[in-house]
Amino acid sequence: MATSYILLAALLALVSWQAVASDPSPLQDFCVADKYSPVLVNGFVCKDPKIVSADDFFMAANLDKPRDTTNKVGSNVTLINAMKIPGLNTLGISIVRIDYAPLGENPPHTHPRATEILTVLEGALYVGFVTSNPENKLFTKKLEKGDVFVFPVGLIHFQFNPCPNKPAVAIAALSSQNPGTITIANAVFGSKPPISDDVLAKAFQVEKNTVKWLQAQFWEDNQN
Structure with a gap:
């Protein structure tokens, strides 16, 4: 009987740990980030709601404008997260625009804290991700304009523009206010x-x- 209680307690602890292994759920309508607070917490301290304004939830990001892709990998990732829009703090979401030069790529990388869902806006992309050890199975897909693909949290993934004479653009949402990129x-x-x-x-x-x-x-x- 004692062994059963120990196993049950261990199972509940595991389930509880898995339940919080992502951005925590908010406990109020919003928690606008106070980026100047000296207090260190997991995320950002909340700004006093009395001084919150609509600007805390807004950024003139101009995500419709092309980005410079004249670098070695031929891509440019524009990330909009809680550092850019304070109102995203505790809401568990961020967004990116990715520009690809002809034959440009967003090299293999991971997001340790977020699943990513990507939509091609212009051009075409060859995308993929690799599962964890020991299988290391590669899943790939050729995406056209309007197609959507998901990269599971923490897995190595990439995007490549296979067109030699046409740029590509994608937009992606990530399930964390600060997904991290390695x-x-x-x-x-x-x-x-x-x-x-x-x-x-x-x-x-x-x-x-x-x-x-x-x-x-x-x-x-x-x-x-």
């Missing part, structure tokens, strides 16, 4: 200080000179 190549080969070349050479089964060459590259950030 671009795989940037994190592994562009960390500061760098990861030991012994570690990376063994991990990728390549020579140390190859690792050193990769670490010497300029790993450009396409987020803004």
Whole structure:
């Protein structure tokens, strides 16, 4: 009997942990972020509701305007989150516009705190994600204008514009006010200080000179 109670308690603890393993649900109508408060919490402290205005829920983002994609990867990610719109604090959502040059890509990356749902507005995209170990199964799809694709939370995913002479544009919603982005190549080969070349050479089964060459590259950030 005691063992049954212990197992039940463990199960309830696990279920409770899973239930809060995402942005917490709000307990009031809104909690506009006070980005200047010295108090550190998980998210942002609420601004006094008496001084909240419509501007706290607004940003003139001009998401209809093309972005500069003249970088090494040929893409530009414009993220609108709680840092940009204080009224998003505690609401568990953010949005991005992604511009792709011809043959440009949004390189393999993860969002540790958010699932992403992406819609192609212009052009076409080849997209995909990889499942976790040990399967590491790749799911891919060719998307045309108006098509929608979902990237599950935490999984490595990418988007590539296969057209050599036409740009592409997508917009995506993410299930967190601060989804976070870890671009795989940037994190592994562009960390500061760098990861030991012994570690990376063994991990990728390549020579140390190859690792050193990769670490010497300029790993450009396409987020803004």
